[in-house]
Amino acid sequence: MSDIDSDAVLECRDLRKYYRPSGRKWRGDAGIVRAVDGVSLSVRRGETLGIVGESGCGKSSLANAVLMLDPPTSGEVLFRGQDLTKVSDRELRKVRRRLQVVFQDPYASLNARMTVEQIVAEPLVVHGEVRSRAERAVRVGEALERVGLSSGDAARHPFEFSGGQRQRIGIARALISSPEVVICDEPVSALDVSVQAQVLNLLQDLQAERNLSYLFISHDLSVVSQLVDRVAVMYLGRIVEVGSVAEIFREPKHPYTRALLAAVPSRRRGGGSRTVLAGDVPNPAAPPSGCTFHPRCPLNDGVLCAETAPELRLLGDRQEAACHHPLLDAAAPVGVRPH
């Protein structure tokens, strides 16, 4: 685990979120889903940290835990040094002004019965930032213009807009209270390809303008690399590797990261065969022992990997990987088990 980062505006320390199967409390640990299993990360001011992983890796649970929407089972969430897991509800609500979120589904994350103005103004209303309807209208108008809509749209309802525009409305809502950190939970996954770029550009511009920090969650490696400075790769609730975009994409040290990169389809590669990772993502309720990746890992040594879960170790400038046999030689081709 890296040293405490004093520049960090958002930090998690050994964050865990476990779900028990519903119904009776089972005896013992059988069936517990370890959605987030000891995650520590930090985001500096003005920086974007990307979280990538496939389904079941826990990235959405991580977002919910950081936002304290589903409070974590254990661990700390530090926002500007303040531990959100220990503050009162009232204090937490105040913090929310500065810690905002953009959700994945542009259709469901806006209340269909409210006007755009009511939706976008909600943070202002909730925190008492405006004193009159006129002032509210002005602030909403500004926010809408900044995200590329017009202030006249304030009186309309969400269903009158396309997916990309609704996502902009969501972004306007997230930004209107001038937050410092915005969690982006798959913000472009539900959008058409030709619209994704618009929203990504918008997010990039806003970050530059306001020195925002983003925690950017996505399953799409191309999208992530576009926007983020550093990337953390998650697998079954743990971070297996973290580093800068260049480090991760050019010199991945963890076999899973390498397999993930190899699996990304690319028009530049052209057709033809390519070694792919075998097997499926294991059931989060019954993870493999030791290193959870070992059953699928071409570097599995059968002994250490099956018994002991590796810790994140610093391997580069700021690059860390959790592997007993990290790929230190970037040039060597990886013997990923062909399928």
Add this chain to the structure above:
Amino acid sequence: MTSTINSGPRENGAAPKPLLEVENLRVSFQLAQRTIDAVRGVSFAVQPGEAVGILGESGSGKSVTGRALMGILKSPPARVTADRMQFLGKDLDQVRRERRRSDGSGQPIAMIFQNPFTALNPVFRVGNALTEVLVTRRGMTAAQARTEAVRLLDAVRIPNAAKRIKSYPHEFSGGMQQRIMIALALALNPDVLIADEPTTALDVTVQAQILTLLRELQQERQMGLIFISHDLDVVSEVVTRVYVMYGGRIVESGPVDSIYADSRHPYTRGLLLSAPTPGVHKKRLVAIAGSPPEAGATPPGCPFHPRCPHQTDVCREEMPPLLPAADGPGVAACHHAEQLPRLEVETHV
């Protein structure tokens, strides 16, 4: 129209019959208040053993095209017309009917869909789902069907096929379910497989497995493959030729490598420029303005013109015809195709 489309290698001076040939396909949906023209005159062909892609976003009509080919659109409200829809030179509907009557020959075209879980009946064991198809459509006996079912599961690389025949769909992961769906499609012994966004709902590592599987199966069986997707990277991994659809029409088509290297249509170029590349950091993406039109709500003239930076009056009024590029193997439907300068394509990261 079809003469401009790339046909296969010519031997002995005789043109090989395309596996599938569609000319001027139109699909409209008759609703209470209005008619939606989802597909507005689409023509394409698939040669034996060839993999073609249909690339498009929502509202482009790509899925409707696939379903129209399969003949599974509910009619009414759908109305499907085409100048020609032929399988190896014979009318497609007729071939389907003939094969349905006889035993053993399955169907000319089979289809796999995006969400495998909803396509598999949860109360049927996987083996039963397969044997049902084999008995009713291939005229096999129960015993033959059982053997063939195991063989099919093996062909799609499901480990322990003989045992897993007895499992239910929910006992499989998403990737495996998709393989089962492919097995079901193969059970029909098709000559053409239509894959409608088969990997969109899957994780990227599983997607890679499925794409590899599809490629291998296609080559082993010399099947035609029509791969429908919105993802231009995925498409490029699987097909050799691509048709780009927008607003119910084909706006560009040709060999996938040359189209991606030097597209002659502003929409395709926009897609290529706006798709982020893995590992490329903080380069500002060139975005296409606006949103794709909803099916049936396409503007007059060229369907792309409201979003096109090159639009002129003629674009607003007249639908551009699909014409061969002056210096390339593809065809494009743009009034200004010739004036588009060469695309700056990035090489490696």
Add this chain to the structure above:
Amino acid sequence: MRRTDITPEQPVLVDVVTEPVAPPAQVRRTRMKLLRHMSPMSKIGLVVVGVIVLLALAAPLLAPFDPLAPSASRLAGPSGTHFFGTDLYGRDVLSRMLIGARVSVMVGFVVTLSALVIGGTLGCVAGFVGGAADAVVSRITEVLLAVPGVLLAIAIVATLGSGVWNVCIALTLGQAPIMIRVVRSSTLALRERPFVRAAHAVGATRLRILFRHIAPYVLGVAAVQGTFVFAHAILYEAALSFLGIGVKPPDPTWGNMISESRAFLSVQPWNAIFPGLAITLLVLGVNFLGDGLRDLVDPENQERS
């Protein structure tokens, strides 16, 4: 919309600010248009219920004869003066029916409103807060629902005594659990919806989320259920009065009118037919209305993308 002047020579696709979508294909629904979207059956239901309610309200003015006093020969059939005939005591059936309508309608409204208020509040709290409150409410609800409706009503009225107010209490106790259940499940589902989570993330208090985000959607569902509660209330009141433990004669109610006419069915079936038809008509009308409301509430809330 900012856009530089592009000529075909300029290849670059400028990142143009999007413009709003053209007027939506989906026409904005105002309240007036809602009525137009109701199915024909539900409009019929609305009319039937409306007419009966109006008649009930105006009953004292409309009744041609005193409902409690004999006014003609007994057990007469429908005639020019007595449109629905007379009953075993010679009282005008039409007048009694009009006054009886007041009871039915009143019981219907009282029970429905009570069930909505009690059931709605408890269901919302149970669904939203969860935990111990939910456990308590759910167990009580389950106990009450375990007993068949009519039996429960009979049991309560037998304990409390007859009379219209006790009937209302009994029926409320029987209907509120259903309302609790409907409201609770609706609240539970809504609680997890992204826009509610968004409100939470923005910093809204739980109270605000409840009233501003959840309640509007739940109200629709509750209203639909309310119509069915209304129908049940009328039916059960009639049943209780028929059995002789609800509203007792000589005060007329459709239920006890049927009861009184039982002995003379072979002689004068109209005495039973008219009240029976009235009950059927009102209950059917309410049901159609409820169906229509439900069709409005559900698809309206779905997003059309």
